[in-house]
Amino acid sequence: MHKKHVFIMKPNLKDTKIETMIVSIMQGYHYEIKYTKYSRHAIKIAKEYHNCRIYAVGGDGLIHEIVQGIAGSDNELVVIPAGTGNDFIRSIADSKDPAVLLKKSLSLKAKPIDLIKANDIYCINVLCCAFDSDIANNVHNYRKIKFLPKTLQYANVLIKRISKYRFYPTKVISNNKVIYNGDLIVCAFCNGRYFGGGFEVGKDANVQDGFIDLNFVSTLPKRLILYYIFLMLKKRLDLGKLYFHDKLKSVDLITRQEVNIDGETYQPGSYHLEIVSDLIKVVRYK
DSSP: OOSEEEEEEOOOTTOOHHHHHHHHHTTTSOEEEEEOOSTTHHHHHHHTOSSEEEEEEEOHHHHHHHHHHHTTSSOEEEEEEOSSOOOTHHHHOSOOOHHHHHHHHTTOOEEEEEEEEETTEEESSEEEOSHHHHHHHHGGGSOOOTTOOHHHHHHHHHHHHTTTOOOOOEEEEETTEEEEEEOEEEEEEESSSEETTTEEOOTTOOTTSSOEEEEEEEOOOGGGHHHHHHHHHTTOGGGSTTEEEEEESEEEEEESSOEEETTEEEOSEEEEEEEEEEEEEEEOOO
């Protein structure tokens, strides 16, 4: 492997274990570590390199930034999970151990995967824009319950916010035909399969199948909320009668709700979503 290895990460003065691990494993390789200094700095850093392996050492938000910087380039992406939100890695690896994955990546080739292009924004994992987006945008504002798994932290915030949430009509159009128009509690356009700390919302999503995986749940009575949380935990959202699923190449979305793309918040509005292939090469661990 003759490519230069560039590790992009946020500085963490309280924990240098990741840096120590990288230095230990990368002995004998041509590499450097770059630290972000401000929001979206990773995009600028990634654009400065050519024909390199770019390592996203962090969570989904950092991956999202780096994807904006390397889509369409000759750089390759390697994901080393080390952030608070690590959902995309679940679609491409069976482990989330940074050292295990870094060692394994050095013997693997990067392969093209799909991206969802939403206007001029690239989505590598999930775009959501209903109550699920509200949870994703606010989950970090709530105090975590000690020893509670991430999926249940998400469920806990869902239950707390449902009474305060204001539903906004969402319109989804495909081939000039309205396929949904109304309130939604889940509105997820998936490339990867997981969001919310481990919920498998895109059960049939595949990063190499050339389709956007649509997963909707219409507004439901409060008495059914726990049932649908149970279905999501059991990875059987498809058993719910209010569940809608489709796989499409492109779709138009109109929403007054803030949009969440790969864990990052974007403004309400109109988005044209289309699947794009061969714009990025990623090391897949499985």
